[in-house]
Amino acid sequence: MMNIVVVESPAKAKTINKYLGRDYEVLASYGHIRDLPSKDGSVKPDADFSMVWETDPKAQKRLSEIAAAVKGARKLILATDPDREGEAISWHVLEALRARRALKDVAVERVTFNAITKQAVLDAMARPRELDTPLVNAYLARRALDYLVGFTLSPVLWRKLPGARSAGRVQSVALRLICDREMEIEKFRSEEYWTVDVDLLGPRREAFTARLVTLDGRKLKKLDIGSRDAAEHAAAVIRAGRFAVTGVDAKPVGRNPPPPFTTSTLQQEAARKLGFSANRTMQVAQKLYEGVDIGGETVGLITYMRTDGVQMADEAIQAVRRTIEGEFGAAYVPAAPRRYATKAKNAQEAHEAIRPTDPQRLPGKLRLEEDMRRLYELIWKRTMAAQMEAARLERTTIDIEDGHTRTGLRAVGSVVLFNGFLAVYEEGRDDKGDDEDGGRLPKLSIGDATAVSEVKPEQHHTEPPPRYSEASLVKAMEELGIGRPSTYASILEVLRARNYVRMDKNRFIPEDRGRLVTTFLERYFSRYVEYEFTANMEADLDKVSANNLNYLDLLRKFWEDFNAAVSDISELKIGDVREALDEALGPHIFPEKQPGVDPRACPTCGQGRLSLRLGRYGAFIGCSNYPECKFTRQLAPADETARESGAGERGLGTDPATGQIVSLRSGRFGPYVQLGEGETPKRASLPKGWKAEDLDLPAALRLLSLPRLVGLHPEDGEQILANIGRYGPYVQHGKTYANLPGIEDVFEVGLNRAVTVLADKKSGFGRKGAGRAGPSVLKELGAHPRTGEPIRVLNGRYGPYIKHGDVNATLPRGVTPESLEIERALEIIAEREATGGRAGKSARPKAPAKGPAAGRAPAKGAGKGAAEAAGKAPKKATGKTTAKAAGRTGSKSQTGAASPARKARTSKPAARKADA
Numbered sequence: 001m002m003n004i005v006v007v008e009s010p011a012k013a014k015t016i017n018k019y020l021g022r023d024y025e026v027l028a029s030y031g032h033i034r035d036l037p038s039k040d041g042s043v044k045p046d047a048d049f050s051m052v053w054e055t056d057p058k059a060q061k062r063l064s065e066i067a068a069a070v071k072g073a074r075k076l077i078l079a080t081d082p083d084r085e086g087e088a089i090s091w092h093v094l095e096a097l098r099a100r101r102a103l104k105d106v107a108v109e110r111v112t113f114n115a116i117t118k119q120a121v122l123d124a125m126a127r128p129r130e131l132d133t134p135l136v137n138a139y140l141a142r143r144a145l146d147y148l149v150g151f152t153l154s155p156v157l158w159r160k161l162p163g164a165r166s167a168g169r170v171q172s173v174a175l176r177l178i179c180d181r182e183m184e185i186e187k188f189r190s191e192e193y194w195t196v197d198v199d200l201l202g203p204r205r206e207a208f209t210a211r212l213v214t215l216d217g218r219k220l221k222k223l224d225i226g227s228r229d230a231a232e233h234a235a236a237v238i239r240a241g242r243f244a245v246t247g248v249d250a251k252p253v254g255r256n257p258p259p260p261f262t263t264s265t266l267q268q269e270a271a272r273k274l275g276f277s278a279n280r281t282m283q284v285a286q287k288l289y290e291g292v293d294i295g296g297e298t299v300g301l302i303t304y305m306r307t308d309g310v311q312m313a314d315e316a317i318q319a320v321r322r323t324i325e326g327e328f329g330a331a332y333v334p335a336a337p338r339r340y341a342t343k344a345k346n347a348q349e350a351h352e353a354i355r356p357t358d359p360q361r362l363p364g365k366l367r368l369e370e371d372m373r374r375l376y377e378l379i380w381k382r383t384m385a386a387q388m389e390a391a392r393l394e395r396t397t398i399d400i401e402d403g404h405t406r407t408g409l410r411a412v413g414s415v416v417l418f419n420g421f422l423a424v425y426e427e428g429r430d431d432k433g434d435d436e437d438g439g440r441l442p443k444l445s446i447g448d449a450t451a452v453s454e455v456k457p458e459q460h461h462t463e464p465p466p467r468y469s470e471a472s473l474v475k476a477m478e479e480l481g482i483g484r485p486s487t488y489a490s491i492l493e494v495l496r497a498r499n500y501v502r503m504d505k506n507r508f509i510p511e512d513r514g515r516l517v518t519t520f521l522e523r524y525f526s527r528y529v530e531y532e533f534t535a536n537m538e539a540d541l542d543k544v545s546a547n548n549l550n551y552l553d554l555l556r557k558f559w560e561d562f563n564a565a566v567s568d569i570s571e572l573k574i575g576d577v578r579e580a581l582d583e584a585l586g587p588h589i590f591p592e593k594q595p596g597v598d599p600r601a602c603p604t605c606g607q608g609r610l611s612l613r614l615g616r617y618g619a620f621i622g623c624s625n626y627p628e629c630k631f632t633r634q635l636a637p638a639d640e641t642a643r644e645s646g647a648g649e650r651g652l653g654t655d656p657a658t659g660q661i662v663s664l665r666s667g668r669f670g671p672y673v674q675l676g677e678g679e680t681p682k683r684a685s686l687p688k689g690w691k692a693e694d695l696d697l698p699a700a701l702r703l704l705s706l707p708r709l710v711g712l713h714p715e716d717g718e719q720i721l722a723n724i725g726r727y728g729p730y731v732q733h734g735k736t737y738a739n740l741p742g743i744e745d746v747f748e749v750g751l752n753r754a755v756t757v758l759a760d761k762k763s764g765f766g767r768k769g770a771g772r773a774g775p776s777v778l779k780e781l782g783a784h785p786r787t788g789e790p791i792r793v794l795n796g797r798y799g800p801y802i803k804h805g806d807v808n809a810t811l812p813r814g815v816t817p818e819s820l821e822i823e824r825a826l827e828i829i830a831e832r833e834a835t836g837g838r839a840g841k842s843a844r845p846k847a848p849a850k851g852p853a854a855g856r857a858p859a860k861g862a863g864k865g866a867a868e869a870a871g872k873a874p875k876k877a878t879g880k881t882t883a884k885a886a887g888r889t890g891s892k893s894q895t896g897a898a899s900p901a902r903k904a905r906t907s908k909p910a911a912r913k914a915d916a
Contacts, residue, residue: 001074006066006093008080012116015291015298016079019118020125027066029080033059034092036147043147045563049555051144055096066093067102075107077128082112082351083306083486084545087132088139094131115357116291116300138545141554145169145537148559152566153525160569160577161520162614164513170483171494172521173534177476178468178501179510179518186588188464192651193223194231195460198238198409199453200400206442207453210400212238214408223462231457238455241402243409245448248398253414255391257421259310259340260353260383263485264478266305269382271471272428274374275506278470278489284371285354288379292368300357301366302379306486307351310340312386316355320387323359327384328423334389355383370823385425392418396441400450413441428471461651467507481535503814516619519584520577524569528562574614581619582612589621604631653697655704662700664692673700687724687743689818702747707732711751713758720754722746733758781822784829791825793817804829 005026007013017026034053036042042052055063070076076097078090090110097103109128113120146169154166196212213220215234225231261269266285270276276284285305291298312320317337325333340353356379363377393414400409416422444450468476474488483491495501500514510518521529528534537558543549589612590599602608608625613632623629652662652673660676671692675682684703686692707723713733721732722740729740731754738761740746749757779793784804791804793811800817802809802825809832811817815824 001072002069003075003077004066004069004073005077005079006090008086008089009290011287011290015116015300016121018298019121024077025069026079027069028062029066029089029093030059030062032056032089032092033063033096036143040151042151043144045148045555045559049144049552049559051140053092053095063093063096063100067097067100070097070102070106071104073106075109076103077125078108078110078131079112079124081306082114082304084135084139084142085306085486086112087135091131091136091139114352115303116289117357120357134547135545137551138541141544141551142541144555145558148555148562149528152562153528156566156569157517157520160572160574161516162574162619164517164520166498167517167521168491168494169528169537170487170534171491172517172529173482173531174473174477174491175495175500175510175514176518176522176529177473177480177482177531178495178508179515181465181468182510182515183588185464185467186591190461190463190651191223192226193460193462194225194228194234195458196225196231196234196238197456197458199456200243200409200411200450201453202442202444202450203448204442208411208413208441210398210409210411212407213410214401214406217406228457228459231459235455235457237405237407238402238409239452241405241407241452243400243402243407243450243452245444245446245450246399246401248396248444248446250394250396252417253393253395255393255420255422257338257385257388257390257425258382258427260312260355260386261379262308262310262353263306264474264488266354266379267474267485267488268471269428270375270378271469271474271506273378276371276375277492278474279493280371281375282489284375288372288376292372294361294366301361301376303352303355303357305354307354308485309342309351310353311342312340312353312355312383316352316359317387320355320359320383324384324388327362328388331418332388332420332423334387338387340386353383353386354379356380359383381425385421388421388424389418391416391420391422398441398444411441415440459651459653467509469506469508473508480531481538482531483534484538512619515585515588516581519581523580523584524572524577525565527565578612578614585612602629602631605629652695652700655701662697662704664695664700666692671695673703675704685724688728689743706746708746710749710754713755720751720758722749722754731757736762778817779820781820781825784826791822791829793820793825802828807832 003020003024005013005016005020005024006029007016007026008029008031010028010030013026013028017024020026034055036051037054042054044050044052076094078093080086080089080093087110094103094108108131110131111124111128113124149169150166157164157167198210198212200208200210202208212234215224215237218224225234258265263282267278267281270281271278274281282305285302288302289300289305291300321333321337356376359380361380363373363380366373366376368376393416395414396412398411400411401407466472470492473492474485477483477488477491478485495508495514496503498513499511500517501508501510503509518529540549540554544551544554586600590610592599598609600609600611602610602623602625605623605625605628608623608629608631610621610623610631613620613622621633623631652664654660655662655675658675663674665672665674670685672683672685673695682704684700684706686695686703690699703724707721710720710722710731712718713720718734722745723730723732724743724746725737727739729743729746730737731740731749732738733754736758738757740749740757777792778795778800781791781793781802783789784791787805789805791802793800794803796808800811802811802820804825807829809828811820812828815828
């Protein structure tokens with residue numbers, strides 16, 4: 001008699017099957033086999049929250065295979081993942097088999113393992129247990145809560161807020177985090193401040209740098225030097241001073257390594273260091289966990305990747321310590337192993353940290369796919385660092401003062417005495433702050449005289465809080481207790497899929513649709529988007545899984561209050577909602593541009609006032625004088641000086657010609673530079689490829705100087721101008737516009753070349769069918785590892801695309817030529833080849849032909865000759881035509897059953913639902 005083992009994935013089944021031998025058969029459920037149907041009534045509060053489960057159509061066949069295998073088996077072993085979701089999958093399989101009465105006289109066991117290695121699997125098989133009912137109850141409570149919120153609140157949104165998609169229990173709170181940060185940025189007002197650095201020479205002419213910290217006996221704060229004049233005054237005082245060392249403080253500083261990875265810290269660090277999204281990180285980690293082929297054997301390379309725990313098994317710690325000694329030396333191994341305590345609130349889900357299953361598998365010796373190699377290397381290094389010696393540094397602070405003017409300078413530096421764990425790993429940072437540790441300082445003693453070599457005042461501006469990246473948002477959610485690490489990836493994907501947010505430079509920016517939903521929920525369902533309420537709900541779910549709270553009691557308490565809140569708003573009129581949203585979002589939509597000027601004044605009629613309107617397809621801005629005045633615009637700030645992510649409004653300097661301030665700003669269409677203030681200041685957008693953080697005053701003045709007069713045309717004496725437009729750089733003569741190859745050409749093109757380019761344009765050179773030049777190469781990516789042919793990014797008629805041999809592949813949305821690497825290009829090429837894409841086949845579907853004859857077959861009796869005479873090949877018989885013909889000949893199915901193709905089209909995909 002066989003033992004039947006059920007796991008989630010076929011890859012996992014294949015690996016485990018090799019470990020267990022002939023007495024075992026391992027089958028895959030392919031994730032969840034059942035879920036709540038997406039319709040009303042799947043959770044019934046009036047029936048004590050009973051749930052109606054629906055088996056996925058694709059899972060029916062797999063469930064039948066499992067049921068057939070179980071009949072007559074000795075034992076059913078449920079070996080799904082060791083977390084709440086894995087316990088739920090095992091429960092669903094068990095319940096479905098019981099409903100089929102397939103478990104007669106079959107023993108049922110539950111086993112879990114933290115790593116897919118032979119030893120881990122065999123050890124787990126030797127220690128079976130029963131299904132963890134409290135953990136299943138926690139899953140049921142979470143699914144019921146998410147369903148009740150989604151299917152109760154979303155219809156309210158659809159009725160009261162046209163254009164809204166839906167609302168989720170945890171996604172709505174994550175969206176609020178993003179919107180709240182955006183409001184902080186919009187309210188922020190940048191302030192100017194100056195720092196004064198001084199280059200000094202010691203008594204033996206050793207050069208070092210110090211910063212002004214005391215002026216006229218007063219300790220300076222960050223914003224105390226607020227203008228150029230104040231900075232120049234401070235510089236003059238320093239130049240006139242005589243400075244000597246008054247204090248030297250050198251003390252040792254230790255830096256301890258970070259703990260090994262949990263799910264959330266892995267997602268954060270992979271975002272910082274590898275540029276991976278949370279979803280991509282989890283997909284790659286899943287592959288590393290389930291196993292790769294190593295020397296003909298499939299082996300899991302890392303432990304389970306959904307965990308809150310930072311602890312490691314004793315045998316794993318010893319293996320890591322041996323590897324450290326072998327790779328780095330005995331000096332890097334601490335006297336005692338490092339022990340880390342988990343912060344997880346629920347010990348039942350606090351599994352081991354994410355670590356290599358065998359630390360002796362060095363990243364450089366494994367042949368893996370690029371993403372897998374990079375993530376495995378990150379996990380391996382973090383695990384090694386967690387058990388290594390602390391780094392030892394010496395931090396030195398030197399105070400230099402002029403007693404006469406009571407001016408003080410300070411120099412700070414550090415020296416690494418022993419690198420310790422820094423030899424292998426240094427934790428990334430979300431936002432780069434000022435480096436507290438300067439360079440190495442010379443040996444100085446109290447009383448040593450120093451000479452001022454150079455004084456360097458530098459202008460700065462305070463910056464708003466940065467927008468959330470994936471890493472910083474995951475960190476914030478974890479700190480607030482919102483959601484669970486295993487759900488973060490799906491939460492962020494849902495926000496993007498619903499177009500509630502967009503990504504810009506890997507930062508979250510709320511769309512207006514997202515801000516409307518957040519404002520609506522804060523106004524009418526404030527309790528349910530509060531951070532504390534959501535965190536307390538997660539804590540209650542943890543109590544359920546720890547068997548300290550009945551899940552039905554949790555649901556009853558939630559539903560009573562929530563249902564009452566929904567009932568209260570059911571009678572609310574859309575007009576009331578519009579007024580409330582208009583008031584709440586007014587500062588965002590209508591920011592004050594100038595004192596005394598009404599930002600809501602209609603620019604068309606001058607009499608009406610602008611306000612938020614709710615239309616069939618969403619919100620927009622309209623005039624109160626409608627229908628006499630039909631002014632409308634999209635819902636977005638009228639003021640385009642909204643702050644750029646992480647930068648705010650940044651002053652670049654003063655225009656020497658006008659004396660006005662030149663600033664870098666960000667608007668609806670991206671970053672731009674502005675000269676001065678007023679109602680119509682001169683502005684210029686940053687061209688594609690120019691980075692806002694690299695922009696300086698000379699570059700800004702070049703942009704503001706456009707359009708540039710190239711000269712007068714020799715034929716008619718009219719001006720030829722060079723400028724940058726919507727479609728890139730160009731020259732203009734009258735109504736003739738001719739493109740230029742690059743941005744720099746706008747500033748450098750001479751009269752003779754401009755005349756030639758314009759003449760080519762007028763003669764038709766460059767048009768389709770008239771000597772059009774080939775696409776330009778934007779980036780060389782290297783040779784294809786399989787064919788050896790080059791892979792390039794070209795600039796085509798419809799935008800950038802990848803070319804390899806006869807394969808052309810359009811860049812996916814969000815991928816730019818600058819960010820594209822060869823590994824991603826290979827994936828895009830493979831996807832294009834899989835669809836049969838070649839250079840001769842357009843990636844874009846052709847529009848149907850226009851005119852009354854489009855899509856019509858030739859007249860009856862015209863036959864093949866008529867089709868050829870019309871310049872068309874005879875049409876292939878479509879499925880519909882074939883079916884009709886079959887019906888005429890009597891070949892149509894007499895039972896009325898749908899065809900296999902129709903069944904395939906209408907079947908629903910199976911998918912494992914992540915907690916939300």
